[in-house]
Amino acid sequence: MKEKIIVGISGASGVILGKELMLQIKKYSDVEVHLVYTKAAEKTYMQEQKESITSLHDLADKVYDNENISASIASGTYKTKGMIILPCSMKSVAGIACGYSDTLLLRAADVVIKEHRKLVLGVRECPFSSIHLENMYKLSQMGVVILPTVMSFYQQPDGLASCVRHIAGKCLDQFDISSDDMNRWEG
Numbered sequence: 001m002k003e004k005i006i007v008g009i010s011g012a013s014g015v016i017l018g019k020e021l022m023l024q025i026k027k028y029s030d031v032e033v034h035l036v037y038t039k040a041a042e043k044t045y046m047q048e049q050k051e052s053i054t055s056l057h058d059l060a061d062k063v064y065d066n067e068n069i070s071a072s073i074a075s076g077t078y079k080t081k082g083m084i085i086l087p088c089s090m091k092s093v094a095g096i097a098c099g100y101s102d103t104l105l106l107r108a109a110d111v112v113i114k115e116h117r118k119l120v121l122g123v124r125e126c127p128f129s130s131i132h133l134e135n136m137y138k139l140s141q142m143g144v145v146i147l148p149t150v151m152s153f154y155q156q157p158d159g160l161a162s163c164v165r166h167i168a169g170k171c172l173d174q175f176d177i178s179s180d181d182m183n184r185w186e187g
């Protein structure tokens, strides 16, 4: 049976990162993409991408309704490699940090933590408040990977698309999926 990664998209800015992530998983691995996105992500996607988030459905092996709290990924018995939330809002960070699992995205993250699987949060806010930082610190101490969606310049990006590819590739490194769409530092 194929391995599975849950991709969560929340309503933070930078929803194109979630799309790029799914494209790279398909390109560089044999892993199934299980997609869940929030109501706010639907709005942010429309605002930023000028199309419906449903355009992402073709990139996923399975798409879940965020209200369907009884879906497979709500249970630890359903085996996955883990979950990447990209982009991850501060509201979702807060929900996860408190174990407040009232949606499928939050419950799936809760399950990933309790089963000691890998959870990567591509967090996005600017600036961070003490509340945000405290929540991220708490999660980091539990082994959750806090991966800020910040640009880096050492790889000589030739534009925004290059930065987007790099951030998605950094997330995949956490799952040992090696992307050639990012420029690695060779010294």
Ligand SMILES: Cc1cc2nc3c(=O)[nH]c(=O)nc-3n(C[C@H](O)[C@H](O)[C@H](O)COP(=O)(O)O)c2cc1C
Pocket (backbone or CB within 6 Å): 009, 010, 011, 012, 013, 038, 039, 040, 041, 043, 044, 047, 088, 089, 090, 091, 092, 093, 124, 125, 126
């Ligand atoms: C266009 C737009 C951009 C947003 N960007 C961010 C952001 O970068 N970070 C963040 O934490 N919230 C951001 N928000 C606010 C979240 O969407 C809001 O807090 C929402 O409740 C998050 O819910 P969710 O985590 O369930 O998706 C943005 C909202 C909109 C409409």
